[in-house]
Amino acid sequence: MDLKAFGGALIGAFYGGLGYAVSKAKNNEAFSPVKFVKTVAIGTVVGLASQGTGLSMDTIEGMSTVGFFTIIVDKVAGLFESKPKA
Numbered sequence: 001m002d003l004k005a006f007g008g009a010l011i012g013a014f015y016g017g018l019g020y021a022v023s024k025a026k027n028n029e030a031f032s033p034v035k036f037v038k039t040v041a042i043g044t045v046v047g048l049a050s051q052g053t054g055l056s057m058d059t060i061e062g063m064s065t066v067g068f069f070t071i072i073v074d075k076v077a078g079l080f081e082s083k084p085k086a
Helices: 003-027 033-053 057-062 065-080
Strands: none
Touching: 003 033, 003 057, 033 057, 033 065, 057 065
């Protein structure tokens, strides 16, 4: 794994942990491993995009492409989530 991708994954893990802590404090929300993994995946993708384009991670994160990355990660993760049966 590339160094920037690893850095992105670490930042994603930190952000995911922070988001969980805030949700727990405000709404007593239970930990969601799916949400956490999605956040880490998005951080990794941002790191990879940074490496691939030669732009800093801050620049990539400020671009509208992060929204695109988020949608892709969410859709791919949705393929692996079990759906409730009707």
